[in-house]
Amino acid sequence: MRILITGGAGFLGSHLADRFLAEGHSVIAMDNLITGNTDNIAHLAGRPDFRFIRHDVTHYIFLDGPIDAVLHFASPASPIDYLKYPIQTLKVGALGTHNALGVAKHKNARFLLASTSEIYGDPLVHPQREDYPGNVVTIGPRGVYDEAKRFAEALTMAYHRAHKVDTRIVRIFNTFGERMRLDDGRVVPNFIGQALRREPLTVYGDGSQTRSFCYVADLIEGLFRLLMLPPSEDAANPVNIGNPNEMSILEFAKVVNMLTDNPAGIIFKKQDRIEGDPQTRQPDITRARKLLGWEPRVALHEGLQRTIRYFEGRV
Numbered sequence: 394m395r396i397l398i399t400g401g402a403g404f405l406g407s408h409l410a411d412r413f414l415a416e417g418h419s420v421i422a423m424d425n426l427i428t429g430n431t432d433n434i435a436h437l438a439g440r441p442d443f444r445f446i447r448h449d450v451t452h453y454i455f456l457d458g459p460i461d462a463v464l465h466f467a468s469p470a471s472p473i474d475y476l477k478y479p480i481q482t483l484k485v486g487a488l489g490t491h492n493a494l495g496v497a498k499h500k501n502a503r504f505l506l507a508s509t510s511e512i513y514g515d516p517l518v519h520p521q522r523e524d525y526p527g528n529v530v531t532i533g534p535r536g537v538y539d540e541a542k543r544f545a546e547a548l549t550m551a552y553h554r555a556h557k558v559d560t561r562i563v564r565i566f567n568t569f570g571e572r573m574r575l576d577d578g579r580v581v582p583n584f585i586g587q588a589l590r591r592e593p594l595t596v597y598g599d600g601s602q603t604r605s606f607c608y609v610a611d612l613i614e615g616l617f618r619l620l621m622l623p624p625s626e627d628a629a630n631p632v633n634i635g636n637p638n639e640m641s642i643l644e645f646a647k648v649v650n651m652l653t654d655n656p657a658g659i660i661f662k663k664q665d666r667i668e669g670d671p672q673t674r675q676p677d678i679t680r681a682r683k684l685l686g687w688e689p690r691v692a693l694h695e696g697l698q699r700t701i702r703y704f705e706g707r708v
């Protein structure tokens with residue numbers, strides 16, 4: 394297959410590029426580099442089966458030759474990034490998804506949308522199943538990301554129904570691993586960076602809010618299986634991919650300090666908690682188990698050790 398990955402120089406996009414190249418496919422990575430970085434794909438430079446195109450997918454995408462699959466992963470994805478780029482976030486979810494779907498329709502390619510657990514907002518149902526419609530504040534600071542992804546899901550289903558495009562939607566829950574940006578503001582790089590600098594970890598609020606963390610290799614395996622699934626009506630419906638291992642942010646901070654032998658402890662920064670920060674989040678992965686035969690395999694400590702090793706050379 395010849396695969397277009399938008400956001401191909403980002404955290405997940407670059408891991409997807411590696412995986413599809415390893416399976417013998419060829420990859421075009423497209424990125425405008427506002428939050429992506431060519432360091433993530435530098436090891437692929439010069440390969441005949443890999444191409445990087447610097448392009449903002451909110452503008453029309455010109456591509457010669459056949460394309461068999463479009464993986465739409467372009468978007469700022471961390472709260473501080475989408476607070477910094479609110480309009481770009483809305484545009485890439487709306488106009489960017491439209492252009493990426495346009496490529497899929499024109500080239501008769503399969504389409505995979507990177508959606509998010511954020512479409513559930515601050516959930517009133519726990520854990521979150523795919524049929525839960527969510528609890529999102531449209532006008533809050535996180536609304537730019539949540540609503541962009543909700544629109545992207547609606548547009549993807551519209552192309553599926555109206556234009557018969559073979560589409561997939563994955564709702565990605567908190568994922569971590571190598572190639573996250575140390576300064577992307579998310580809890581995993583923040584905590585590991587602080588721990589390696591021997592600083593106290595900054596817990597926002599009282600740390601009782603929960604997340605469920607999935608190691609990147611597990612996520613990529615789930616995405617790969619979802620894309621490879623034969624077409625069917627059910628394959629087009631959204632699938633949660635994430636690790637159901639839920640913990641409070643305070644507990645998570647203690648794990649990071651323990652794994653890094655950080656003596657500096659924890660400080661609470663109540664005022665730094667962003668309005669609308671979900672209080673709980675845990676994927677129900679029953680559907681992924683049945684449809685893909687997938688579940689996460691890498692334990693939190695193991696994934697964190699690998700991520701800590703990656704960040705060690707970078708702080």
Ligand code: UDP
Nearest residue numbers: 472578579580581583595596597602642670
């Ligand atoms: N958080 C924290 N300290 C930090 C960064 C984040 O306590 O230095 C909290 C944040 O308030 C949220 C959780 O960690 O409750 C996860 O935040 P992240 O930005 O990683 O992603 P989110 O799951 O909110 O999209």
